[in-house]
Amino acid sequence: MTATLYVCTTCRAGEVLEEDAPRPGALLHAALTDAGAPEGVEIVGVACLSACSQGAAVALSEPGKWTYVYGRLSVADAPDILAGATAYAATSDGLVPWRERPVIFRKQSLARVPPLSLPMEAAE
Amino acid sequence: MTATLYVCTTCRAGEVLEEDAPRPGALLHAALTDAGAPEGVEIVGVACLSACSQGAAVALSEPGKWTYVYGRLSVADAPDILAGATAYAATSDGLVPWRERPVIFRKQSLARVPPLSLPMEAAE
Numbered sequence: 001m002t003a004t005l006y007v008c009t010t011c012r013a014g015e016v017l018e019e020d021a022p023r024p025g026a027l028l029h030a031a032l033t034d035a036g037a038p039e040g041v042e043i044v045g046v047a048c049l050s051a052c053s054q055g056a057a058v059a060l061s062e063p064g065k066w067t068y069v070y071g072r073l074s075v076a077d078a079p080d081i082l083a084g085a086t087a088y089a090a091t092s093d094g095l096v097p098w099r100e101r102p103v104i105f106r107k108q109s110l111a112r113v114p115p116l117s118l119p120m121e122a123a124e
Numbered sequence: 125m126t127a128t129l130y131v132c133t134t135c136r137a138g139e140v141l142e143e144d145a146p147r148p149g150a151l152l153h154a155a156l157t158d159a160g161a162p163e164g165v166e167i168v169g170v171a172c173l174s175a176c177s178q179g180a181a182v183a184l185s186e187p188g189k190w191t192y193v194y195g196r197l198s199v200a201d202a203p204d205i206l207a208g209a210t211a212y213a214a215t216s217d218g219l220v221p222w223r224e225r226p227v228i229f230r231k232q233s234l235a236r237v238p239p240l241s242l243p244m245e246a247a248e
Contacts, residue, residue, distance in 0.1 A: 006238060050192070050236040059237045067191065069235040110235050111193040112174040113183045114130060
């Protein structure tokens, strides 16, 4: 199974940009793909993650695991994002122990959503 | 197939509360379940959607559809949340036409995540 690291490529991250200026989201996507996807992780650009006021944003998702969305990210965060994605891919449920999460994943979570396979009782 | 409306039950929605005071998230969950789940929608309480600074929060998810997370919600929004969930459940991909979305779903999106079944090309 492979975890997917979605990267919003259209995000302006709150900046006022010329129409043809590179978007912060596209720059982050390029930094991540240039660094290379870690084992067990696929990097996928997405036109919009609808987190516009809190961008640039990424999401981590995999069947059977909690989905996480992180925001207020920039190119400088690429190494930590990839480290966090590696840790996520190594879990069975998407729940990386708190202390093993990069600081940006501890402090810049926009949301998480249970896996669709989660029994109702476990979600309660 | 049934859409799941996750409701964060632990959310304090930025309020400072007495330890035993009802949480805004729990009140929202109660208002939604009291109103009753629309056809094709299941309401599931979740201990934390990790959208604490933007709560109360809900998420809409279904296999093969985009997942949406909405925030800054209160009990007064329950009817619109259920109307939005009904519209979501009626789609094949989770993408409700813009004008048919409740205003809170247009303006209070925290994030959306592609379906895991989405081909890479479509996400690009």
